[in-house]
Amino acid sequence: MSTLPAVVRTVTELRAFISDQRNLGHSIGLVPTMGALHHGHLSLVDVISQHVDTPIVSIFVNPTQFGEGEDFSEYPRTEQADLEKLATTNTALVYAPSVEEMYPNGDVTTVTVDQITEMFEGTERPGHFAGVATVVSKLLLQCMPNVAIFGEKDFQQLAVIKRFVKDLHIPVNVIGGPIIREADGLAASSRNVYLNATERKTAGQLNVILKNMIKSVRDGEPIKQAENKTTQQLLDAGFSSVDYVSVVEPETLKPMEELAMPARLVAVARIGKVRLLDNMPIE
Known part of the structure; x- marks a missing residue:
C-alpha cells in the first residue's frame, strides 16, 4: 500500500515545508482543490509534475464561493479517501487548512474582478467569483508556487484567475489542465x-x-x-x-x-x- 502524503493545516507549517524545498533548489507546484477528488484532479497532479519538482495539493471547501441555496453544507468531504488517491500520485504535501485558518477573525479583504465575471457563472451565481478570487489569491500568496494548475472544465474560473494574477503581478505561472471525461464523454466532476x-x-x-x-x-x-x-x-x-x-x-x-x-x-x-x-x- 502506498504511503499517504503528509498533511499540514496551517500557513506556518506550509511555509516551513516550502522553505525547506526551496533550500534544496526545488520548484513548487500548487493544485488547489475542494477535495472529493476524482481522476480529473489526479490528472492535474500528473500534469503539474511535468513542470515542477514538488507538487502540493490543497484541499479546502471554500465557503465564500457558495451562494445562498447552494450545497456548501452538503458538499462531499472525503479527506481520508482523497489522501489514499493522492498516494498514487507524486503529491509531496497536502495543505488542508480550516476555515478559521483561511479566514481569521477580522478578515475583511475581498478580491473582485470586473468585466469577465459579469456574465455566465457570474450572473448565475452572484458573488461566486469574488469568493474564488479571494481564496485563490490567499492560496497563491501562502504557497508562492512557481506553477499553479486549474482544470479547464471550469473555463470561466480559469480565465478569471489568469486575469487577476496578471493584474496583481502575482509571480506564478497559471496553467490549465485538460478536461477529463468519463467513457461517455461527460466531464468528470x-x-x-x-x-x-x-x-x-x-x-x-x-x-x-x-x-x-x-x-x-x-x-x-x-x-x-x-x-x-x-x-x-x-x-x-x-x-x-x-x-x-x-x-x-x-x-x-x-x-x-x-x-x-x-x-x-x-x-x-x-x-x-x-x-x-x-x-x-x-x-
Whole structure:
C-alpha cells in the first residue's frame, strides 16, 4: 500500500515545508482543490509534475464561493479517501487548512474582478467569483508556487484567475489542465455522484449535443441560431433547464456573433439540482 502524503493545516507549517524545498533548489507546484477528488484532479497532479519538482495539493471547501441555496453544507468531504488517491500520485504535501485558518477573525479583504465575471457563472451565481478570487489569491500568496494548475472544465474560473494574477503581478505561472471525461464523454466532476442512474444517462448527452453544435457552427450555421437550437435539443434530451449555451472569445469570454478563431463553446445545463458545466474549443 502506498504511503499517504503528509498533511499540514496551517500557513506556518506550509511555509516551513516550502522553505525547506526551496533550500534544496526545488520548484513548487500548487493544485488547489475542494477535495472529493476524482481522476480529473489526479490528472492535474500528473500534469503539474511535468513542470515542477514538488507538487502540493490543497484541499479546502471554500465557503465564500457558495451562494445562498447552494450545497456548501452538503458538499462531499472525503479527506481520508482523497489522501489514499493522492498516494498514487507524486503529491509531496497536502495543505488542508480550516476555515478559521483561511479566514481569521477580522478578515475583511475581498478580491473582485470586473468585466469577465459579469456574465455566465457570474450572473448565475452572484458573488461566486469574488469568493474564488479571494481564496485563490490567499492560496497563491501562502504557497508562492512557481506553477499553479486549474482544470479547464471550469473555463470561466480559469480565465478569471489568469486575469487577476496578471493584474496583481502575482509571480506564478497559471496553467490549465485538460478536461477529463468519463467513457461517455461527460466531464468528470465531484457533483456527478449526485446523479441517479436515469439522470446520469441523460448527462452523457451533454457533450454529444455540444459537439454537434460545433460542427453546425463550423459548417456556417449562424451562432445565435445554433445556440437556440442546442438549448432546445438539451431540453428535449431530458435536461431540466439550460443556464446558457454560448460561443465566446476565450480570454474575455465576450459572446461572439460571428465565428472567429480561436473560439470556445461554454455551456451549463441542469438535471434536477445538479449543474453540469462543459466547454469545448472550436478549432
